Amino acid sequence: MMLSREDFVSVDIKRSYIMSKIRKTNTKPEILVRKYLYNRGFRYRLYRKDLPGNPDIILTKYKTIIFVNGCFWHAHEGCKYNKMPKSRTEYWIPKIENNAQRDIINKEKLILLGWRVFIIWECALKKQNMEESLSKLVLKITNQFE
Numbered sequence: 001m002m003l004s005r006e007d008f009v010s011v012d013i014k015r016s017y018i019m020s021k022i023r024k025t026n027t028k029p030e031i032l033v034r035k036y037l038y039n040r041g042f043r044y045r046l047y048r049k050d051l052p053g054n055p056d057i058i059l060t061k062y063k064t065i066i067f068v069n070g071c072f073w074h075a076h077e078g079c080k081y082n083k084m085p086k087s088r089t090e091y092w093i094p095k096i097e098n099n100a101q102r103d104i105i106n107k108e109k110l111i112l113l114g115w116r117v118f119i120i121w122e123c124a125l126k127k128q129n130m131e132e133s134l135s136k137l138v139l140k141i142t143n144q145f146e
């Protein structure tokens with residue numbers, strides 16, 4: 001079967017739809033982090049578009065930004081949840097590398113603007129380690145953890 005140009009276009013639309021989920025807002029892990037912080041008295045803003053990378057959580061009072069990153073989409077190094085699909089690697093590898101590169105650039109820009117940037121990976125929010133990860137995050141935010 002020959003694929004028409006339209007077939008390729010529709011594949012591309014589907015892909016970009018999938019890719020748009022990378023910066024999908026209000027994901028389960030994000031909400032988890034937000035609830036935890038909120039319950040401990042932290043107040044924050046979400047997705048400030050005027051900041052590089054449109055950060056997930058902005059704690060203005062602490063000059064702190066938190067990104068809640070999916071391990072696959074943001075290429076968590078050495079993480080077992082960061083598994084590249086076996087097919088279409090020619091598509092995925094550059095995409096994911098691009099994301100990781102953009103993350104680094106955004107982080108640098110934010111630091112230059114005087115923000116502290118903490119990344120919390122999705123794998124750190126699994127049931128068995130969530131409490132530890134989040135309590136550590138709170139300590140970092142409040143400068144009690146090095």
Ligand SMILES: [Zn+2]
Nearest residue numbers: 071076079123
């Ligand atoms: Zn991970």
